[in-house]
Amino acid sequence: MALIVSHGHSVTSNPLKLSAPLGASMAFMGMDGTMPLLHGSQGCTAFALVMLVRHFREAIPLQTTAMNEVSTILGGMDQVEAALLNIAKRTKPKIIGLISTALTETRGEDMKGDLKLILARNPELADIKVIPVSAPDFTGSLETGWGKAVTAIINALAEPASAKAQDCNRVNILPGVHQSPGDIEHLVELVEEFGLKANVLPDLSGSVDGHVPDHFIPTTLGGTTVENARNLGRAKLTIAIGEHMRISAETLQKKTGVPYVLFDRLTGLEASDRLMVCLSTAAGKPVPAKIRRARSQLIDAMLDGHFYFGGRKFAIAGEPDFLWNWAKLIADMGGELAAAVSAVHAPHLTRLPCQQVIIGDFQDMEDQILEAGGADLVISNTNARLSCQSLGVPHFRAGFPVYDRLGGAHRVHVGYRGTRDLIFQLANVLIEHPGHGHGPVHQPHQTTEHDHVAAPALG
Amino acid sequence: MLNRKKIQDLMTEPGCATNQAKSEKERKKGCAKQLVPGAAAGGCAFDGAKIALQPITDVVHLVHGPIACEGNSWDTRNVGSTGPELYRRGFTTDMTNLDIVSGGEKKLYKAIRQAISKHNPPAVFVYQTCVTALIGDDIVAVCRAASERLGVPVIPVEAPGFVGSKNLGNRLAGEALIDYVIGTREPDDAGPCDINILGEYNVAGEMDIVRALLERLGIRLRTAITGDARYNDVAAAHTARANMVVCSQALVTLARKMKERWGIPYFEGSFYGISDTSEALRAIASMLIERGAEPALMDRTEALITQEEARTWTRMEPYRARLAGKRVLLYTGGVKSWSVIHALQEMGMEVVGSSVRKSTEADKAKALERLGGDEDKLVDAITPKDMYAMFKEGRADIMLSGGRSQFVALKAKTPWLDINQERHHQYAGYDGMVTLVQQMDLALSNPIWEQVRRPAPWEVEE
Numbered sequence: 001m002a003l004i005v006s007h008g009h010s011v012t013s014n015p016l017k018l019s020a021p022l023g024a025s026m027a028f029m030g031m032d033g034t035m036p037l038l039h040g041s042q043g044c045t046a047f048a049l050v051m052l053v054r055h056f057r058e059a060i061p062l063q064t065t066a067m068n069e070v071s072t073i074l075g076g077m078d079q080v081e082a083a084l085l086n087i088a089k090r091t092k093p094k095i096i097g098l099i100s101t102a103l104t105e106t107r108g109e110d111m112k113g114d115l116k117l118i119l120a121r122n123p124e125l126a127d128i129k130v131i132p133v134s135a136p137d138f139t140g141s142l143e144t145g146w147g148k149a150v151t152a153i154i155n156a157l158a159e160p161a162s163a164k165a166q167d168c169n170r171v172n173i174l175p176g177v178h179q180s181p182g183d184i185e186h187l188v189e190l191v192e193e194f195g196l197k198a199n200v201l202p203d204l205s206g207s208v209d210g211h212v213p214d215h216f217i218p219t220t221l222g223g224t225t226v227e228n229a230r231n232l233g234r235a236k237l238t239i240a241i242g243e244h245m246r247i248s249a250e251t252l253q254k255k256t257g258v259p260y261v262l263f264d265r266l267t268g269l270e271a272s273d274r275l276m277v278c279l280s281t282a283a284g285k286p287v288p289a290k291i292r293r294a295r296s297q298l299i300d301a302m303l304d305g306h307f308y309f310g311g312r313k314f315a316i317a318g319e320p321d322f323l324w325n326w327a328k329l330i331a332d333m334g335g336e337l338a339a340a341v342s343a344v345h346a347p348h349l350t351r352l353p354c355q356q357v358i359i360g361d362f363q364d365m366e367d368q369i370l371e372a373g374g375a376d377l378v379i380s381n382t383n384a385r386l387s388c389q390s391l392g393v394p395h396f397r398a399g400f401p402v403y404d405r406l407g408g409a410h411r412v413h414v415g416y417r418g419t420r421d422l423i424f425q426l427a428n429v430l431i432e433h434p435g436h437g438h439g440p441v442h443q444p445h446q447t448t449e450h451d452h453v454a455a456p457a458l459g
Numbered sequence: 460m461l462n463r464k465k466i467q468d469l470m471t472e473p474g475c476a477t478n479q480a481k482s483e484k485e486r487k488k489g490c491a492k493q494l495v496p497g498a499a500a501g502g503c504a505f506d507g508a509k510i511a512l513q514p515i516t517d518v519v520h521l522v523h524g525p526i527a528c529e530g531n532s533w534d535t536r537n538v539g540s541t542g543p544e545l546y547r548r549g550f551t552t553d554m555t556n557l558d559i560v561s562g563g564e565k566k567l568y569k570a571i572r573q574a575i576s577k578h579n580p581p582a583v584f585v586y587q588t589c590v591t592a593l594i595g596d597d598i599v600a601v602c603r604a605a606s607e608r609l610g611v612p613v614i615p616v617e618a619p620g621f622v623g624s625k626n627l628g629n630r631l632a633g634e635a636l637i638d639y640v641i642g643t644r645e646p647d648d649a650g651p652c653d654i655n656i657l658g659e660y661n662v663a664g665e666m667d668i669v670r671a672l673l674e675r676l677g678i679r680l681r682t683a684i685t686g687d688a689r690y691n692d693v694a695a696a697h698t699a700r701a702n703m704v705v706c707s708q709a710l711v712t713l714a715r716k717m718k719e720r721w722g723i724p725y726f727e728g729s730f731y732g733i734s735d736t737s738e739a740l741r742a743i744a745s746m747l748i749e750r751g752a753e754p755a756l757m758d759r760t761e762a763l764i765t766q767e768e769a770r771t772w773t774r775m776e777p778y779r780a781r782l783a784g785k786r787v788l789l790y791t792g793g794v795k796s797w798s799v800i801h802a803l804q805e806m807g808m809e810v811v812g813s814s815v816r817k818s819t820e821a822d823k824a825k826a827l828e829r830l831g832g833d834e835d836k837l838v839d840a841i842t843p844k845d846m847y848a849m850f851k852e853g854r855a856d857i858m859l860s861g862g863r864s865q866f867v868a869l870k871a872k873t874p875w876l877d878i879n880q881e882r883h884h885q886y887a888g889y890d891g892m893v894t895l896v897q898q899m900d901l902a903l904s905n906p907i908w909e910q911v912r913r914p915a916p917w918e919v920e921e
Contacts (some may be wrong), residue, residue, distance in 0.1 A: 011571075017530050022527070035499070042502065050532070050862075051535075063499070072589070082495070086495060087498075103593065136525075136552055212870055
C-alpha cells in the first residue's frame with residue numbers, strides 16, 4: 001500500500017504533467033480522416049503539434065481557432081465558426097475534434113451551445129462529424145484528456161445495435177494513451193488468434209505507426225472510421241485498458257449495452273493470463289498453441305531475467321496508468337521502487353507496492369532518488385533526461401514524449417510477447433550498469449556516456 | 460489589459476525596414492496580420508517571448524499559467540550554453556482550477572520565492588500567459604514586491620499568447636529587457652572593442668564559431684541577446700560600442716532604443732553565408748573604429764577575411780562537383796534566406812524556391828536579386844500539399860527547412876536537412892558554411908534514396 005503525497009510546492013520544476021488538450025488531440029489522431037482543432041490561442045496548438053511531431057516523427061494534423069485578445073473578451077464563437085469552415089474547405093475531413101483549452105474554459109465559453117448554432121446555420125458542415133470535447137488544461141493531464149475525448153467520440157458516434165446486427169465474434173478494444181501503435185497491432189493479432197474480430201477506438205496503429213502513404217493526406221492517415229465507431233454497439237464485449245478508460249467503457253456500456261472488462265494493465269504474466277482467459281471465454285475456444293508457446297517463452301524470460309532485477313532500485317515517473325503499468329512490472333520481477341512520481345492524483349495508485357507515490361514533477365523524482373540513496377534505473381519519458389544526467393542514473397525511455405530515441409511506436413508492451421521483450425530490454429540495461437552499492441550519486445560528468453549506453457536498441 | 464500603447468508602438472516600429480517602405484497611413488495601421496482560424500501555423504506571443512529570453516542561461520524562467528504553456532514545451536529548443544544549465548529547467552506555477560478561482564498572485568509569489576531559495580539565480584523572469592492575464596493577475600506588481608523583499612531582480616514579461624504572433628512576443632521580450640534589465644549594471648571592464656549581437660540565440664551552440672572569429676580580431680562580445688548570455692552581461696549591454704542585429708524583425712526596436720538611450724549604433728547583418736559573414740565583420744570593425752577603436756582593426760579584419768574566404772572555398776571545392784546542378788527548396792523563417800542562397804549558388808546548386816514568410820522587404824529584395832529577379836521563386840507559404848507535389852514530381856532534390864515540414868519531404872522520399880532551431884549542426888560563419896555543404900552532400904548521397912524509391916517487386920509491370 002502506498003501513501004499518496006502531493007509535493008506541495010507552488011513552483012513546479014521540470015514539469016512531468018502534460019496538458020489534457022494534448023491528450024485529447026492524441027485520441028483524435030487515432031480516428032480516420034480527422035482534423036483535431038484546439039479552441040485556444042495558436043500557441044496551444046503549436047506546442048502540442050511540435051511535441052506530437054517529434055514523438056511520432058510524422059506530419060501531424062492539428063489546427064487552432066487562433067483566439068486573440070478581442071475574441072477572448074467578446075467570445076470565441078466566431079473563431080470556432082471560421083475555423084470549422086476553413087478546415088472543411090481546405091482539408092475536407094470526416095471528423096473534426098473540437099477541443100477546449102484553459103483559455104476558453106476560464107472565460108466560461110459555452111462551446112457546445114455555440115457549436116449547435118454554428119452547425120444549424122452552415123449546411124456545408126453537415127457531412128462532417130464535429131465532436132466537441134471539454135478538456136481544459138487546468139484539470140487533469142494527458143490521460144484525462146485522452147479519456148475525455150474517447151468518451152466524447154463514443155457519445156457522438158456509437159449506436160446501440162439491433163439484435164440482428166449483433167455479432168458474437170466482435171470485441172471492442174479501448175486502449176489507453178499509454179498503448180503504442182505496436183501494442184494495438186499486437187492486441188488485434190491476439191484477438192484474431194481466437195477467431196474474434198477487433199474494433200479498436202481510437203486506433204493509433206492505423207495513423208501514426210510510421211508508414212509511407214503514396215499520396216498526400218492533409219488529415220490523419222488512418223485509424224478508426226466513423227462507421228467502425230458507430231458499430232461499437234455490435235460487439236459482444238469491450239476490453240478497456242487502464243483506469244483512465246473506465247468512464248469511456250461505462251459510457252459505451254450505457255449507450256449500447258455492450259458489457260466491458262477493464263484491465264488495469266496488459267503487461268506481465270498474470271495480467272496476460274487474465275486477458276487470454278477473457279478472450280478464450282468470449283470466443284468459446286481454448287487458448288491456441290501459439291499463445292501457449294509465447295507464455296512459456298515469457299516464463300523463460302522471467303527465469304533468465306530475474307537475476308538482474310532483484311534488489312535493484314527503480315524510479316518511475318509519468319501519468320498514473322503509465323506509472324501503474326511499469327511499477328507493477330518491476331515489482332513482478334523483484335525490483336524495488338525507490339521513487340514513484342505521478343503527474344496527477346489517481347485513487348488506484350494507493351495499491352502500488354511502494355511506500356509512497358508523489359504527485360509532482362521531475363524535481364520530486366530527483367529528490368526521491370537522492371533520499372533513497374540512489375537508483376539503478378529511471379523509467380520515464382525524454383523529459384527525465386536532465387534529471388538522469390545530473391544524477392548519473394541510466395534512463396530507459398518510455399511513455400510520451402520520447403523524441404530522442406527511435407522505434408517507440410513499434411515497441412510492444414502487452415501480452416506474453418510484449419512482456420518478454422520488455423524484460424529483455426530492461427535487463428540488458430541493468431546488465432550494462434551493474435550498480436555499485438548505491439553510494440553517493442553525484443557524478444555529473446559520467447552522464448553522456450551513461451545516457452548512450454542506457455539506450456536499448458528499441459528505446 | 461495589456462499595455463496597448465506598447466504593442467501599438469512595436470507594430471509601427473520606425474526602425475523596421477518594412478514600415479519605412481510604407482506610407483504614413485499604412486504605417487499607422489500597424490503590421491498586425493490577423494491570424495486565420497483553422498489555417499494558422501506557428502507559435503503565440505508567449506512562445507516568442509520565451510524563445511527570445513530562454514537562452515539567458517543562469518536565470519530561472521518561470522511561467523505563470525496552466526500546465527500546457529510550459530509542460531508541453533520545456534527544454535525543446537536546442538540552444539546551447541558554455542556554462543550554466545539552469546535555463547534548461549522548466550518552471551511553472553501549473554495553475555489548476557482552484558488557483559484560477561482564487562487568483563494566482565500569491566501562488567506566483569511563493570513560486571518565485573521557492574525557486575530563488577532552491578537555485579539562487581541572479582534573476583528570475585516571470586512570463587504572463589493567457590489564462591493568468593484573463594483573470595487579472597498583476598504580475599508586474601508581484602514581480603516588484605518579490606524583487607524588493609527577496610533582493611533578486613524579478614522581471615515581468617508581459618506577452619500572453621493571445622496578444623499575437625511569435626514575432627510580437629520576440630519584440631515584447633525586447634521591451635522587458637530595455638525596461639528592466641539593460642543598463643542596470645555598470646561593469647568595471649568596459650572596453651573600446653565591445654559589441655552585442657541582438658537576435659542571436661546560440662542554436663546548436665554555433666556562437667562558438669562567431670566568438671572565435673571576433674576574438675581573433677580582438678573584439679569582445681559583451682553579450683548576445685540572448686544566446687549563451689549571463690544575466691549580468693545583459694544588464695551591462697549598454698556599455699558596448701556597437702550592436703549587430705541578426706534577426707532584424709525580432710529585436711530592431713530594442714536596437715533603436717539602445718541607440719536613443721545610450722548612443723549605441725547598430726546595423727543589420729548575418730553570419731550565415733560566406734560573403735555575409737565577411738560583410739558583418741567589416742561593418743563591426745568600421746563601427747568600432749568610428750567610436751574610437753584603433754584604425755588598424757580594419758586591416759586585421761581584411762586580412763582575416765581574405766584568409767578565411769580562401770580557406771573556406773578550398774574546403775568547399777571538393778563538394779562542388781557533387782552538388783552542382785542539384786535543386787534546393789529553401790523553406791525557412793529562421794536562417795536568413797538570402798545569405799544562404801548565395802552560398803548554395805556558389806556551389807553550383809539551383810535554388811528552386813525560397814520562402815520569405817518572415818522576411819522584411821529589404822530581405823525580400825536581396826533574396827530576389829540573388830535569384831535573378833525570378834519572382835516565382837520567392838514564395839510566401841507553400842501548403843504541405845503543394846510542397847508534397849513538388850517533391851513527387853521531382854521539382855526539387857532536397858529541402859532545407861525546420862522540423863515541422865520535414866515529413867512532407869521524407870514521405871515523398873526526398874532528402875531533407877534541418878536548418879532551424881532543433882538542428883544539431885553549427886551553420887554560422889565560414890566553418891558553418893562548410894558544415895552546411897557537407898551535411899547537404901551527406902543527405903543527398905545517402906544510399907537509402909535509391910533503395911526506398913525502387914518499387915516493390917510485385918509493383919513492377921512485366
